[in-house]
Amino acid sequence: xxxxxxxxxxxxxxxxxxxxxxxxxxxxxxxxxxxxxxxxxxxxxxxxxxxxxxxxxxxxxxxxxxxxxxxxxxxxxxxxxxxxxxxxxxxxxxxxxxxxxxxxxxxxxxxxxxxxxxxxxxxxxxxxxxxxxxxxxxxxxxxxxxxxxxxxxxxxxxxxxxxxxxxxxxxxxxxxxxxxxxxxxxxxxxxxxxxxxxxxxxxxxxxxxxxxxxxxxxxxxxxx
Amino acid sequence: xxxxxxxxxxxxxxxxxxxxxxxxxxxxxxxxxxxxxxxxxxxxxxxxxxxxxxxxxxxxxxxxxxxxxxxxxxxxxxxxxxxxxxxxxxxxxxxxxxxxxxxxxxxxxxxxxxxxxxxxxxxxxxxxxxxxxxxxxxxxxxxxxxxxxxxxxxxxxxxxxxxxxxxxxxxxxxxxxxxxxxxxxxxxxxxxxxxxxxxxxxxxxxxxxxxxxxxxxxxxxxxxx
Numbered sequence: 513x514x515x516x517x518x519x520x521x522x523x524x525x526x527x528x529x530x531x532x533x534x535x536x537x538x539x540x541x542x543x544x545x546x547x548x549x550x551x552x553x554x555x556x557x558x559x560x561x562x563x564x565x566x567x568x569x570x571x572x573x574x575x576x577x578x579x580x581x582x583x584x585x586x587x588x589x590x591x592x593x594x595x596x597x598x599x600x601x602x603x604x605x606x607x608x609x610x611x612x613x614x615x616x617x618x619x620x621x622x623x624x625x626x627x628x629x630x631x632x633x634x635x636x637x638x639x640x641x642x643x644x645x646x647x648x649x650x651x652x653x654x655x656x657x658x659x660x661x662x663x664x665x666x667x668x669x670x671x672x673x674x675x676x677x678x679x680x681x682x683x684x685x686x687x688x689x690x691x692x693x694x695x696x697x698x699x700x701x702x703x704x705x706x707x708x709x710x711x712x713x714x715x716x717x718x719x720x721x722x723x724x725x726x727x728x729x730x731x732x733x734x735x736x
Numbered sequence: 737x738x739x740x741x742x743x744x745x746x747x748x749x750x751x752x753x754x755x756x757x758x759x760x761x762x763x764x765x766x767x768x769x770x771x772x773x774x775x776x777x778x779x780x781x782x783x784x785x786x787x788x789x790x791x792x793x794x795x796x797x798x799x800x801x802x803x804x805x806x807x808x809x810x811x812x813x814x815x816x817x818x819x820x821x822x823x824x825x826x827x828x829x830x831x832x833x834x835x836x837x838x839x840x841x842x843x844x845x846x847x848x849x850x851x852x853x854x855x856x857x858x859x860x861x862x863x864x865x866x867x868x869x870x871x872x873x874x875x876x877x878x879x880x881x882x883x884x885x886x887x888x889x890x891x892x893x894x895x896x897x898x899x900x901x902x903x904x905x906x907x908x909x910x911x912x913x914x915x916x917x918x919x920x921x922x923x924x925x926x927x928x929x930x931x932x933x934x935x936x937x938x939x940x941x942x943x944x945x946x947x948x949x950x951x952x953x954x955x956x957x958x959x960x961x
Contacts, residue, residue, distance in 0.1 A: 518761035605774045663883065667876045671866040681863060681880060684855040690930050710897065718890055725886055729879055732800055 515610070518602045522611030530586075530619065540581045540623045547573040548631055562635035567697035570631060571690055575657065578620055579679040582661040585612055586669035595734065605731045609662055613726075616658035617651075624650045642700040645707055649700065652715040653693035659722045660685050666733040688718055747929075747936045754780075754929035761923040774832045780825055780927040781824040782850070784934050788818030789857065789885065791938075795882035799874055805949055808874035811881060812864060813941035815857050822854045845896035851890045855886040870952060 530536055551569045555561055589595040598608050628646070632639040639646055650686035661682055668678040758776035765772035829847060830840040830879040830953035841847065860881055867873035915923065 660883070664880070667863070667880055670872060670876060671863060672868075673866050677863065677866060681859050684852055684859060685883060687852050688887070688890040691894040691898055714894060714897070721886060721890065722883075725883060729800065729882060732875060733879055735875065 514603050515607050518604070519609035519614070521612045522598070522602070522607060523614050526611055526615035527618070530615070536581055536584065537619060537623060540577045540619070541626055543580065544573045544577045544623060544627050545630065547576065548634065548700055550628065552634065552660065555636055557636050558635040562637050563698075563703070566631070566635050567629065567701055568690075568694045571653065571694045572578070574654070575683065575686055575690055576589060576679070577623065578616075578654075578657045578661055579682045581619065581623075582616060582658075582665045582682070583668075583675060583678055585616065585662055585665040587665070587674065590669060596736070599734055605734050608669050608734065609666075609726055609730045613655075613658045613662040616662055617655050620654040620658060621650060624654065637701055639701070642705050645700050647695070649693060649696045649712070649715070651716065652712065652719060653689055656715060656719045656722065657686060658687040659719060659726060660689075663726050663730070663733060692718070741780050743936055743939070747932045748946045750929040750932050754926040755920045757925055762919050763916060768836050771832055773836050776922060776926045778825060778832060779826040779923060780930040781821045781828065784930040785818045785821035785825060787931065788814045788821060788934055788938070789888075791859075792818060792881055793885040796878035796885070797897075799878040800882070803871075803875075805874065806869075806946070808870075808878065809942050809945040809949060810938075811874075812861070813857070813879060813938050813945055815860055815881065816941055817937045819854065819857050820860070821930070821934065822857070824849060825850055826854060830831055845892065849888070849892040852895075853888055856887065856940070860884060870949065 548569070551565075555565055586595070587600065602608060614714075625647075628639055628650075631637070634716060661678075664681045664685070665678055668674045668681060671677055692711045692714045696708045696715070699706050699708040699711070758773050762773065762776065764770060792811050792937075795807045795811035795814060799811060829850075833842070834840050860877060863880055864873055864877045867876060882909070
């Protein structure tokens with residue numbers, strides 16, 4: 513039980529920190545928006561073409577954005593050495609990860625919700641009929657990105673060149689998420705939409721595998 | 737020293753015998769012809785690379801739980817050796833593919849996942865260069881190595897299910913596929929030769945890393961004193 517109460521307390525702290533400044537959310541939303549606009553110049557953004565390239569473009573933008581957005585996750589604890597305080601305040605260090613990855617998933621989902629309508633309008637891809645499923649995929653994908661990203665940002669925060677390092681560590685690791693989420697999203701945005709259960713199951717397995725790994729090895733990531 | 741010379745000689749002899757077997761013992765493949773013989777370099781290199789990465793994974797786990805520097809030395813050595821063999825795979829693959837498939841590269845499951853595997857272990861080595869403090873470097877890179885290794889089956893699964901036009905596996909593949917017995921024997925012999933080369937490289941690299949580690953300790957002590 514203490515894991516849950518610790519996590520929710522820490523989650524509250526993460527959310528308060530972010531919503532006071534909203535720095536991360538603003539920059540991430542703008543960054544994805546720029547990718548979406550710039551991408552339109554690389555192919556002919558008619559409705560049919562957009563259905564083909566759109567899902568991949570969308571997820572690639574989310575992945576790049578996430579690899580930037582997850583940077584400060586552990587870095588900002590270093591400025592005032594608050595990580596030691598965090599570690600002392602919880603029984604199980606997994607609570608720190610759980611809180612951070614939940615916060616990151618929420619931030620990612622929030623930016624995705626803001627940008628989905630813009631994407632839909634700019635690229636002429638209707639998303640309303642499959643919105644429920646789309647949100648579900650966004651959730652599973654973002655959860656996977658956040659789990660792996662939170663773990664790796666704990667690593668990159670302790671290295672030199674950290675700003676460049678995190679994308680280099682994270683992006684190849686997220687290949688399965690990119691492939692599966694793109695596949696499920698493409699199936700949903702198809703003129704005859706369908707639900708790719710295989711992809712959804714795969715994303716769930718990815719999330720579960722990395723959550724387990726984080727649970728097993730998380731405490732070592734935070735060692736002094 | 738004498739032991740090392742013997743080891744080097746044995747590996748050279750094994751590699752030479754493997755090359756002889758690949759060129760003169762194995763029968764020429766009917767449809768692909770001579771170019772198919774690169775298979776005896778390509779496939780054993782791939783298996784050897786996976787063996788090296790598996791050793792790396794075990795070393796990483798051992799380091800996290802035991803915290804002995806030698807597991808870190810083994811980890812970095814096997815990652816580097818594995819990366820070298822993966823590079824051989826990635827280079828010999830297109831050399832074979834161009835005359836046979838007519839293209840250098842195709843985004844097939846095994847090609848792409850090998851490429852991603854290569855990227856993951858390059859990142860692992862890069863991470864190691866960016867952390868100064870030896871214990872921290874060992875621990876964090878071991879943890880990244882563990883994450884990378886458990887990611888590999890997922891990468892392979894995802895690419896195989898959704899992004900592939902792959903040729904069926906020949907070894908342990910579907911019924912109807914299969915190798916000529918001589919080809920199979922030569923293939924496994926080449927793998928053994930390659931494994932011996934891996935063991936030799938691993939040993940050398942491990943000793944180098946051990947020396948570096950000891951040197952580092954001495955340097956730190958002299959700087960502190």
